[in-house]
Amino acid sequence: MASKRYDMRKRFRRVHLDYHTPEFPAGALEKFDAQGLAETLAGAKVQVANFFAKCHYGNCYYFTQAGHRHCALKHDMVAEFLQAAHERDIAVSVYYSLLVDDGACQRNPDWEMRAADGSVMAGVFRRPCISSPYVEELVLPQLRELLTGYPIDGLWFDFTLAPYCACQYCRRAFRIESGKLLPKGPDDPDRAEHAAWRRNESALLMRRIRRMIDQLKPGTQLCGNWAYCSVQPDAVPVDSVTYLTCDPPTSELGQVNFSYEGRYLGATGMPYELITTRFHEGWGDWTARPAEMLKAEMATILAAGGTCCIGDQIYPDGTVEPAVYQTIAEVFSFVEEREEVCANSESVPFIAVLNGAATSSVERSPGGGYEGLENVRGCHLALVQSGMHFDIINEAALLSRLADYRAVVLPDQVALREDVVQAIGKFVSAGGVLLATHRCGLMDENGRQAKQPALASIMGIEHRGVSCYSNSYIVCDDRNLLAGLPAMPILVKGPSALVAPVTARPLARLVHPLTENAPGRFVSHRQAPPGRDSGLPAITYEEFGKGKAIYVAPDIFGAFWRTNDPRLRRLVANLLDVAIDKKLLAVKGSASIEVSLRKKGNEWFLHLVNHHEEKRVAGAPTLERMPMVTDIAVEANLRKGQKVASVTLLPGKTPIEFSQKGGELAFVVPRVHIHGIVRISFG
Ligand SMILES: [Zn+2]
Numbered sequence: 001m002a003s004k005r006y007d008m009r010k011r012f013r014r015v016h017l018d019y020h021t022p023e024f025p026a027g028a029l030e031k032f033d034a035q036g037l038a039e040t041l042a043g044a045k046v047q048v049a050n051f052f053a054k055c056h057y058g059n060c061y062y063f064t065q066a067g068h069r070h071c072a073l074k075h076d077m078v079a080e081f082l083q084a085a086h087e088r089d090i091a092v093s094v095y096y097s098l099l100v101d102d103g104a105c106q107r108n109p110d111w112e113m114r115a116a117d118g119s120v121m122a123g124v125f126r127r128p129c130i131s132s133p134y135v136e137e138l139v140l141p142q143l144r145e146l147l148t149g150y151p152i153d154g155l156w157f158d159f160t161l162a163p164y165c166a167c168q169y170c171r172r173a174f175r176i177e178s179g180k181l182l183p184k185g186p187d188d189p190d191r192a193e194h195a196a197w198r199r200n201e202s203a204l205l206m207r208r209i210r211r212m213i214d215q216l217k218p219g220t221q222l223c224g225n226w227a228y229c230s231v232q233p234d235a236v237p238v239d240s241v242t243y244l245t246c247d248p249p250t251s252e253l254g255q256v257n258f259s260y261e262g263r264y265l266g267a268t269g270m271p272y273e274l275i276t277t278r279f280h281e282g283w284g285d286w287t288a289r290p291a292e293m294l295k296a297e298m299a300t301i302l303a304a305g306g307t308c309c310i311g312d313q314i315y316p317d318g319t320v321e322p323a324v325y326q327t328i329a330e331v332f333s334f335v336e337e338r339e340e341v342c343a344n345s346e347s348v349p350f351i352a353v354l355n356g357a358a359t360s361s362v363e364r365s366p367g368g369g370y371e372g373l374e375n376v377r378g379c380h381l382a383l384v385q386s387g388m389h390f391d392i393i394n395e396a397a398l399l400s401r402l403a404d405y406r407a408v409v410l411p412d413q414v415a416l417r418e419d420v421v422q423a424i425g426k427f428v429s430a431g432g433v434l435l436a437t438h439r440c441g442l443m444d445e446n447g448r449q450a451k452q453p454a455l456a457s458i459m460g461i462e463h464r465g466v467s468c469y470s471n472s473y474i475v476c477d478d479r480n481l482l483a484g485l486p487a488m489p490i491l492v493k494g495p496s497a498l499v500a501p502v503t504a505r506p507l508a509r510l511v512h513p514l515t516e517n518a519p520g521r522f523v524s525h526r527q528a529p530p531g532r533d534s535g536l537p538a539i540t541y542e543e544f545g546k547g548k549a550i551y552v553a554p555d556i557f558g559a560f561w562r563t564n565d566p567r568l569r570r571l572v573a574n575l576l577d578v579a580i581d582k583k584l585l586a587v588k589g590s591a592s593i594e595v596s597l598r599k600k601g602n603e604w605f606l607h608l609v610n611h612h613e614e615k616r617v618a619g620a621p622t623l624e625r626m627p628m629v630t631d632i633a634v635e636a637n638l639r640k641g642q643k644v645a646s647v648t649l650l651p652g653k654t655p656i657e658f659s660q661k662g663g664e665l666a667f668v669v670p671r672v673h674i675h676g677i678v679r680i681s682f683g
Contacts, residue, residue, distance in 0.1 A: 006048075006091040006153060008221060008243065009271050012302070012339040013332040014048040014309035015041060016095075016247075016275050017320075018283060020055040021070065025316045029061075029072040032318025038084035044325040045332040046090055048273075050156045050309070051081050053094040053146055056125045058103025062150065066141035068103050077318075082151055093154030093221060094146055096139075100159050102126045104138055113165040116184050130162050130205050131169040143209060147216040155209070156245070160224030161232055162202045163367030164194075173201075191362075192415075192447035198366035199232060206240045223273075230264040230373065231364070233357045235396035244268065247275035247311065249369075250282060253613045253621040254293075255300045259594055260380045260392070262304025264355060266347055267391040274301045277311035278324050281620045284313060288324055292674070293623040294331045296610065299675030302342045303596040303607035308335050334674075337651040341605055341677060345598040349404040350584040351390035351576070353379050358395065358415040358445035375437070378561030379411035382569035384611075387587040388576070389597045395420050407433035407580055410455075411557040415443040421454040428458055429545030433579045435572075437552040438497055459551045460504030460542035463497065469512050472496035472554045473530045474538040474571070476508035481539075481574045489530045490567050492554035498536055499553055506537035510553055539575070548579045566591075582637045582663075589632035593672060605650075606678040608632060608669060632669040634678070639663070645683035649676055 017037075021028055041049055054060045059070040062078035078094060085092045105112040105126035111134040112120050113127045121127055128134040146152055166182050174182055174197060183191045206224055213220045221242045228236045229246045236244070244265050248257035258274050265272040276297045279285035298308045310328055314320055355376045364372035376392065383390050390409075391397075395417060402408060402423055410416075410424075413436075421441065428434050434455070441454035442463070453463050473489035476482055489511055496510060514523055514531030523529060542549045552575070560568040577583070587595045587608070596607040610629055613621045638644070640663065647656040647667050656678065658667035669678060 005219060008048070008091070010343050011047040011091060012307045012335050012342070013045050014050070014273055014307060015046050015328065016050040016309050016311040017052065018311060018313040019052040019061065020057060020284070021059060021316050022057055023059065023071045027317045029070060029074070029077070029316075029318050032075070032077055034077065034080035034084040037081065037320060038088050038090060040320060040322070040325050041085070041090055042088040044329040045336060046328070048091045048093065048309075049085055050093045050095050051078065051085075053078055054096050054101070054142065056097045056100040056102060058097075058101040060142075062146070064142060064145055066145060067138055078150060086151065091153040093156040093223070094150070094152050095156045095158060096142070098139065098157045098159050098224070099127055099130065099162060100125045101128050101134070101138075104128050104134060108134070110168065112167065113163070114167045116164075116166050116182070118166065127159070129165045129167045129169060130201060131165070131173050132167060135205065140212070143212060144216065147213060147220065152220060154221030154223065155213070157224040160202055160206065160227045161367040162198055164198065164365055189447070195361045195364070195366045199234065199361075202227065202367075203234070203237065203240065207237060210240050228268065228270070230261055230355055230376070230392065231360070231368065231370065233264070233355045233360055233394035235394065236268055236270055244270045244272035245275065245309075247277070250276055251620055253611070253623075254297045255609070255611050256381065256384075258297055258300040259304060259384055260377055262301055262306045263380065263390065264392040266305035267393045267397050269397075271307070273307045273309045275309040275311050278327065279311070280622070283311060286313070288321075288327060290622065290624045291327045291330045292626055294327065295334045295674050296612070296623060296626060298331060298335050299609045300594065302335065302338055303594065303609045303675070305342065305345060305347065305598060338675065338677060341600070341650060341679065342598075345600040345605060347391050348389070348584065348597045348599050348604065349391065349401070350597070351383065351388060351407045351409060352398065352402065352405040353383070353390055353392045353409045353411060354395075354398060354413050355392050356395050356413050356416065356420065358417050358420075359413045361445070362415045362443060362447045374561040375412035375555070375557045378557035378559070379409055382557065382560050382572045384594050385566070385569050385591045386573035387589065387591070387593060387595050388573065389585050389595050399423055402427045402432070403430070405432065406584065407435065407576060410434070410436040410440045412438040412440060412555060414439040414441075415445055415447060416441045416454045417445045418454075424455065425458050428547035428549055431546035433547060433576070434458065434549040435552070435575060435579070436549070437557060438555045455549070458542070458544050459540065459549045460502050460544070461499040461540055461551055462502050464500050464536065465498045467496045467498055467512065467534070469516050470495055471513050471527045472538070473511040473513065474508050474554065475511050475530070475533075476539070478507055480578050481507060481571065483574050484570050485567055485574075490571060491527070491565070492556055492559045492568065493527070493563050494555035494559045496538070496554040498534065499540070499551065501537055501540050504537075504540035504542040504551070506539070507541050507550075508537065508539040510534040510536050510538035550575055550579055584637055586635045587632060590629050593629055593632060602682050604680040606634065606680065608672045608676045608678065610672055610674055626674050628671055628673050630671045632672060634667055634669060636665040637663050638665055643683045645681045648679045648681070650679055651677070
């Protein structure tokens, strides 16, 4: 069945219609009205809807022969909604709950995922394993039904990253393919190999689904929630998903998570959507958040090059809450005003932050959330709060276009691939800037310990082990590095590596705490104050070829993520300021303004996004009224021959006075409320 082709890259306004519906409520599904729902969405300016084919209960909302229809299903809801939505130019991806299917596990207990001790996984819904016959006997037959019987525009899979599982099928498959038993815990030497194997199981399934699409209904969009996002930083295979999606938690202020994930997803080169929810505390909360807060999240997503999706939930009886769509209409008007200049734009390369798959395999459980990414996330937050423009990249992006960047930051990337090390050496040698921290390069991509960090020769240091103290102090006398900082020891909560300079110049000293606070022997309330000088540097500086390599021994980014001590991010910003001679961009305003520089044709688009959270002592973050930020000074270093014709603040097309002297451009943005876009047109 053919369906109209939509240009999904230009469809910025999306809703995700959650509909996990048990069978017991009286009146379930009874009031569903496809025409009425589609009309409501069209009134709220929605361009794409994710609509349920199968939910976490394993209940289906279409006339499936292969699976379980919701017991109250009288009409084919999917068919009716597709028709009603298409009549209003709304594209539809159907939602399929992959690794959560309560009903399938109840009917087939051998399909359920197991912990190492053989117990089933705790949780509200039971979860089948993709290594079990679940895929052959239920998933693929159902996808065939949807692809051949319905004019769907896309398949949207939830829970696609398989976590650790010790079911009989996983034990057997891993043993046959690796010759090994499943790892039993985080210290198991085969953990990294198993994590990579498990990630590959998920990847193979998505590629298998793509082959099915190519055979049965070519052109159908395909995505998996969190597949190839920052938690799975593998290169996206060309024969797999067609776009990326995920729903970062909004329990921290959503803006931060959308910025983090967007900067990673945008650098993959894939189209992507980021999903927030209308709910105050998250999915299934039946509450509503203020329009101002949703606008701020949309702005953050647009500034990172993404498309915007808002999650709603349909009531069990099949109706939606009309007030929610009044809010969504207001929020999507905000998006509509900005989307044209955002479509098909790309980030201007300046600073790259590596989030590597090799380190991810060593540090994280397969299928896990953001655990183990504190260093990358701390680095992201430090650079955002410092008003810096940057991308977060994986190894594939680093290998293909590191030369486009001025600096690369490796936030505690403990495991580095050999080809990545070589590319970084070449980059620095040719004049690039490297900032590496803590345990960088102590392991190879299989998690095996190296004698010396892979980057030791570039950084001009020798590894001497790890400090016995759980905290450290950085003591620095360099005035450039201390700009804006009080001249006193800087506490870094978390362990430090011990290194000795070989050819590098020490920039700061590593001072141990007076003692390790322990029961019966401690100094004051928290950690001990500065004590002995370690005799080793905390920060080193090396000139390598035409470039510069800076190494920070303590876990500075992890510490910043955990403590939010602004001195740590200021020190990082000072290090980059000193190392990068001619900065692409310097934005001086407020730490609340996030900066992103994108380009399209002969124009640059400088996104300035305001971040704010109202004061609270408990509960979820909220934002009813964003404060205005005024007089944001911008300086940029242009390429030779780039001549600025005009500078305009969008939306609204307010001209901004500017000055250009040689390659130096300067102007002041008078005000930014939630999101201002400065269009810089070159003559
Ligand atoms: Zn399994």
